Amino acid sequence: MQILYDFKISMTKYIKLGIENHFPAFEVCPSCKAKVKLKRHGFYWRYIHLIKKAVKVPVCRYFCPSCCKTISLLPIFLLPYYQLPLRVIMKLIQCAASGKQVLLNLKRQHLQFIKKRFMNNLNWIEAFFRDKGYGGYIMQDKKEKAMKLMDLINTAATVETFSQRFHNHFLRAFMAQPNAN
Numbered sequence: 001m002q003i004l005y006d007f008k009i010s011m012t013k014y015i016k017l018g019i020e021n022h023f024p025a026f027e028v029c030p031s032c033k034a035k036v037k038l039k040r041h042g043f044y045w046r047y048i049h050l051i052k053k054a055v056k057v058p059v060c061r062y063f064c065p066s067c068c069k070t071i072s073l074l075p076i077f078l079l080p081y082y083q084l085p086l087r088v089i090m091k092l093i094q095c096a097a098s099g100k101q102v103l104l105n106l107k108r109q110h111l112q113f114i115k116k117r118f119m120n121n122l123n124w125i126e127a128f129f130r131d132k133g134y135g136g137y138i139m140q141d142k143k144e145k146a147m148k149l150m151d152l153i154n155t156a157a158t159v160e161t162f163s164q165r166f167h168n169h170f171l172r173a174f175m176a177q178p179n180a181n
């Protein structure tokens with residue numbers, strides 16, 4: 001199981017600190033909710049593509065002695081299964097939605113993939129805002145809906161906050177494969 005965790009520091013700092021980051025202790029299992037102390041279970045490393053280079057980022061793992069699940073603590077500036085920082089992904093979606101040129105050395109297919117994935121998650125994202133009490137009108141035309149939802153996402157304190165809240169709410173990422181849960 002993956003959790004999006006707010007380390008309250010910038011991505012740059014997290015990368016710099018690496019395994020010296022402050023990793024929290026858990027007294028309650030986020031998966032089975034048992035009141036047990038989770039055991040630290042090493043790290044795995046993820047590559048993140050920054051503008052000019054790729055860097056390795058540690059992801060801390062925990063083990064629950066109650067449900068025997070492994071829990072990974074993904075920093076909120078990342079998304080499960082994506083190698084680009086969340087902020088970059090959002091920028092790409094925004095550019096794609098408004099027809100602006102993307103000034104990033106990205107393969108066209110990659111950009112199309114990100115855009116398509118976002119478009120395929122519109123109903124999930126709408127459901128999120130509805131569950132959180134948003135009562136305003138949301139157009140059904142896909143393109144207009146995407147723009148509207150993007151506006152709503154931008155009302156969150158940060159895109160990371162939105163991503164984390166979404167993940168906590170549905171236990172899946174807002175950019176996950178729509179039929180996978």
Ligand SMILES: [Zn+2]
Binds near residue numbers: 069
């Ligand atoms: Zn557990």
